[in-house]
Amino acid sequence: xxxxxxxxxxxxxxxxxxxxxxxxxxxxxxxxxxxxxxxxxxxxxxxxxxxxxxxxxxxxxxxxxxxxxxxxxxxxxxxxxxxxxxxxxxxxxxxxxxxxxxxxxxxxxxxxxxxxxxxxxxxxxxxxxxxxxxxxxxxxxxxxxxxxxxxxxxxxxxxxxxxxxxxxxxxxxxxxxxxxxxxxxxxxxxxxxxxxxxxxxxxxxxxxxxxxxxxxxxxxxxxxxxxxxxxxxxxxxxxxxxxxxxxxxxxxxxxxxxxxxxxxxxxxxxxxxxxxxxxxxxxxxxxxxxxxxxxxxxxxxxxxxxxxxxxxxxxxxxxxxxxxxxxxxxxxxxxxxxxxxxxxxxxxxxxxxxxxxxxxxxxxxxxxxxxxxxxxxxxxxxxxxxxxxxxxxxxxxxxxxxxxxxxxxxxxxxxxxxxxxxxxxxxxx
Amino acid sequence: xxxxxxxxxxxxxxxxxxxxxxxxxxxxxxxxxxxxxxxxxxxxxxxxxxxxxxxxxxxxxxxxxxxxxxxxxxxxxxxxxxxxxxxxxxxxxxxxxxxxxxxxxxxxxxxxxxxxxxxxxxxxxxxxxxxxxxxxxxxxxxxxxxxxxxxxxxxxxxxxxxxxxxxxxxxxxxxxxxxxxxxxxxxxxxxxxxxxxxxxxxxxxxxxxxxxxxxxxxxxxxxxxxxxxxxxxxxxxxxxxxxxxxxxxxxxxxxxxxxxxxxxxxxxxxxxxxxxxxxxxxxxxxxxxxxxxxxxxxxxxxxxxxxxxxxxxxxxxxxxxxxxxxxxxxxxxxxxxxxxxxxxxxxxxxxxxxxxxxxxxxxxxxxxxxxxxxxxxxxxxxxxxxxxxxxxxxxxxxxxxxxxxxxxxxxxxxxxxxxxxxxxxxxxx
Numbered sequence: 001x002x003x004x005x006x007x008x009x010x011x012x013x014x015x016x017x018x019x020x021x022x023x024x025x026x027x028x029x030x031x032x033x034x035x036x037x038x039x040x041x042x043x044x045x046x047x048x049x050x051x052x053x054x055x056x057x058x059x060x061x062x063x064x065x066x067x068x069x070x071x072x073x074x075x076x077x078x079x080x081x082x083x084x085x086x087x088x089x090x091x092x093x094x095x096x097x098x099x100x101x102x103x104x105x106x107x108x109x110x111x112x113x114x115x116x117x118x119x120x121x122x123x124x125x126x127x128x129x130x131x132x133x134x135x136x137x138x139x140x141x142x143x144x145x146x147x148x149x150x151x152x153x154x155x156x157x158x159x160x161x162x163x164x165x166x167x168x169x170x171x172x173x174x175x176x177x178x179x180x181x182x183x184x185x186x187x188x189x190x191x192x193x194x195x196x197x198x199x200x201x202x203x204x205x206x207x208x209x210x211x212x213x214x215x216x217x218x219x220x221x222x223x224x225x226x227x228x229x230x231x232x233x234x235x236x237x238x239x240x241x242x243x244x245x246x247x248x249x250x251x252x253x254x255x256x257x258x259x260x261x262x263x264x265x266x267x268x269x270x271x272x273x274x275x276x277x278x279x280x281x282x283x284x285x286x287x288x289x290x291x292x293x294x295x296x297x298x299x300x301x302x303x304x305x306x307x308x309x310x311x312x313x314x315x316x317x318x319x320x321x322x323x324x325x326x327x328x329x330x331x332x333x334x335x336x337x338x339x340x341x342x343x344x345x346x347x348x349x350x351x352x353x354x355x356x357x358x359x360x361x362x363x364x365x366x367x368x369x370x371x372x373x374x375x376x377x378x379x380x381x382x383x384x385x386x387x388x389x390x391x392x393x394x395x396x397x398x399x400x401x402x403x404x405x406x407x408x409x410x411x412x413x414x415x416x417x418x419x420x421x422x423x424x425x426x427x428x429x
Numbered sequence: 430x431x432x433x434x435x436x437x438x439x440x441x442x443x444x445x446x447x448x449x450x451x452x453x454x455x456x457x458x459x460x461x462x463x464x465x466x467x468x469x470x471x472x473x474x475x476x477x478x479x480x481x482x483x484x485x486x487x488x489x490x491x492x493x494x495x496x497x498x499x500x501x502x503x504x505x506x507x508x509x510x511x512x513x514x515x516x517x518x519x520x521x522x523x524x525x526x527x528x529x530x531x532x533x534x535x536x537x538x539x540x541x542x543x544x545x546x547x548x549x550x551x552x553x554x555x556x557x558x559x560x561x562x563x564x565x566x567x568x569x570x571x572x573x574x575x576x577x578x579x580x581x582x583x584x585x586x587x588x589x590x591x592x593x594x595x596x597x598x599x600x601x602x603x604x605x606x607x608x609x610x611x612x613x614x615x616x617x618x619x620x621x622x623x624x625x626x627x628x629x630x631x632x633x634x635x636x637x638x639x640x641x642x643x644x645x646x647x648x649x650x651x652x653x654x655x656x657x658x659x660x661x662x663x664x665x666x667x668x669x670x671x672x673x674x675x676x677x678x679x680x681x682x683x684x685x686x687x688x689x690x691x692x693x694x695x696x697x698x699x700x701x702x703x704x705x706x707x708x709x710x711x712x713x714x715x716x717x718x719x720x721x722x723x724x725x726x727x728x729x730x731x732x733x734x735x736x737x738x739x740x741x742x743x744x745x746x747x748x749x750x751x752x753x754x755x756x757x758x759x760x761x762x763x764x765x766x767x768x769x770x771x772x773x774x775x776x777x778x779x780x781x782x783x784x785x786x787x788x789x790x791x792x793x794x795x796x797x798x799x800x801x802x803x804x805x806x807x808x809x810x811x812x813x814x815x816x817x818x819x820x821x822x823x824x825x826x827x828x829x830x831x832x833x834x835x836x837x838x839x840x841x842x843x844x845x846x847x848x849x850x851x852x853x854x855x856x857x858x
Binding site: 084095098101102103104105107108109112189192193194195197198199201202224225226296299300301302303304305306328332343410 | 513524527530531532533534536537538541618621622623624626627628630631653654655725728729730731732733734735757761772839
């Protein structure tokens with residue numbers, strides 16, 4: 001099979017091809033590395049790449065009996081996740097050349113299933129606001145989104161089929177939408193987070209990038225052993241709320257039109273779509289999320305905050321300093337608000353299986369100094385709900401738009417089946 | 430002041446002495462290090478000690494303007510917490526000589542307040558079951574408890590006034606009780622946990638050891654900036670439930686008698702103590718805690734589980750393997766049970782401010798191969814409640830007993846004032 005065909009395979013198809021001997025893990029890794037070599041100069045998705053190491057892992061797969069679902073599949077790892085055999089710099093000069101002693105839990109779980117870690121992908125500093133050098137592969141003048149910038153861009157640009165991200169506000173769903181791939185943030189704590197740099201233990205959630213819904217489900221099923229996540233077929237006749245949050249006006253016209261198309265396609269495929277108005281119990285939750293994120297971030301990154309000038313960006317330092325200045329009473333009130341809102345989630349969904357909402361206000365903003373607004377992500381992350389974005393066409397600048405679906409905590413399997421319906425319906429429409 | 434007097438000072442008194450120039454931080458560190466030199470062979474509290482480094486930190490305090498509440502105070506750090514200037518081995522051969530790049534959040538917060546990190550204290554392997562070499566300073570034939578073995582023993586043996594521990598089942602309260610000191614596990618997530626090796630993100634909680642209640646409160650207030658934690662005076666007329674859990678029969682006669690004494694002393698000091706029967710909503714919660722701990726532990730320590738033979742103990746490997754074999758459905762059910770129980774905590778307390786329960790089934794068991802049973806700790810850790818143990822006399826073998834007080838999540842200030850009442854009442858009795 002030609003390299004160009006190999007890099008476009010889904011992870012499932014690639015695993016099947018390796019399993020039946022159609023091609024080797026080495027051939028797949030070689031094709032991915034050739035794509036990286038051709039495109040990395042334009043995209044800048046990788047923080048660390050060691051082609052010889054990746055090829056050695058792939059040839060070891062070819063020589064060994066299959067170890068798991070991910071046997072021979074190239075995977076990208078966000079550079080806030082520790083790797084024992086590659087540097088881990090957390091997006092910061094402060095950790096230049098840092099070599100952890102061990103793999104993060106999610107990396108070890110992927111390797112245990114046979115994954116080939118292709119490289120470390122660019123993150124904003126400490127998965128915060130200060131961006132890395134990654135460009136949007138669709139248009140390099142635009143941000144790829146963040147903080148999981150390199151993972152989203154690498155998957156979108158066919159450098160690898162699967163990658164890890166993490167979301168504390170909107171760092172999986174937003175870059176996925178901006179780059180035109182699927183981004184899936186599972187329910188809180190579904191994928192083990194040990195060995196990943198902590199920002200906010202109340203919010204930090206490992207997520208994944210893939211080019212289709214089934215691949216995202218398959219990746220997380222492999223990592224967790226949760227085979228019910230694998231959607232046997234698109235959800236039959238789900239009931240979808242078209243939720244209009246209090247912040248809905250921040251979505252631009254192209255995004256609203258894209259959601260109209262998604263809703264219509266899902267209805268044509270058997271879903272019932274109902275309009276849902278702002279839910280008062282969630283008022284102010286995005287502010288509460290910001291308070292919790294900044295307060296916890298300043299304390300969990302207390303060592304990093306003491307770094308000498310020049311080793312962390314002034315943008316990061318200002319955010320950490322602002323977080324350190326938040327009073328405990330303010331934080332406690334925000335946590336109390338979140339707890340009360342979590343108790344209302346069931347009535348928020350009511351008779352709906354999922355809600356359809358924007359993934360982001362619009363296309364990826366122009367420029368590389370800001371990864372975009374997480375206004376359509378913060379509340380769902382705070383509530384620990386599973387979220388997934390599926391590509392939903394392009395906007396006026398020719399950049400991707402995303403449609404986000406969310407469900408009750410723990411209802412990941414149903415959410416994935418519904419996302420598969422949306423994806424299938426859009427492809428048919 | 431003589432060394433023997435310096436090492437017996439409370440942290441508050443030591444800080445006041447340094448502040449008024451009665452003695453230096455260097456003199457205090459020197460006294461503590463002399464105590465360690467004299468006693469470490471018998472106790473084995475330290476995993477790593479660098480006297481020159483500790484003294485340099487102390488003399489730096491003496492030369493600088495005071496930085497915070499802990500200015501010049503020696504602190505012990507459990508060796509699952511990263512330190513940039515001392516090895517961090519997580520109690521395991523697997524990490525022999527490991528040197529982290531940065532300080533754990535709690536260490537950085539302590540240093541920011543001026544603390545002198547005296548050394549790293551012994552932990553069981555990965556804060557699990559496989560014990561380290563620490564002995565109970567009261568009787569070296571007995572366990573000090575675990576997993577925060579070295580921190581409890583070092584504080585009890587006057588090697589230092591304050592130390593960090595962590596609790597996933599009973600790893601702060603139990604060793605504190607066994608060694609005869611105060612162990613305080615705050616409400617979940619009160620002290621930032623970043624940079625501490627993760628076992629179970631649903632349970633892991635940073636706690637502290639001190640020789641009196643006010644020191645424990647003062648340490649946590651310094652770390653968190655939560656000055657309301659400082660008890661101005663013992664709680665006036667609190668209402669205390671003498672809670673008899675379904676597992677209450679596992680407490681021995683000496684422990685029950687010690688709790689009787691504590692209850693009587695608190696009543697004499699103005700508390701109302703009422704008997705409380707087993708709370709059915711909490712049935713089976715200790716089993717649920719064990720499931721969550723083992724399931725999450727196996728996944729968060731996925732890299733460690735792949736270690737070659739001899740680098741982790743077979744006991745640890747067996748526990749990790751057992752955790753990996755737990756079905757996701759079993760884990761999900763345990764989490765659901767915990768969630769439901771958390772919703773009942775308010776009615777569990779009812780009109781009581783705190784519950785009085787055993788800290789452990791009895792005195793520290795004889796032998797060093799088992800750190801003791803966490804049966805009286807698991808449920809409270811799972812429910813995220815603040816817990817504190819105060820020394821409550823000795824048992825038939827001459828070893829310490831502990832009385833544990835627990836309160837609603839977030840009611841740490843009230844709990845500390847109640848614990849101060851218990852401590853004061855016992856001293857008067």
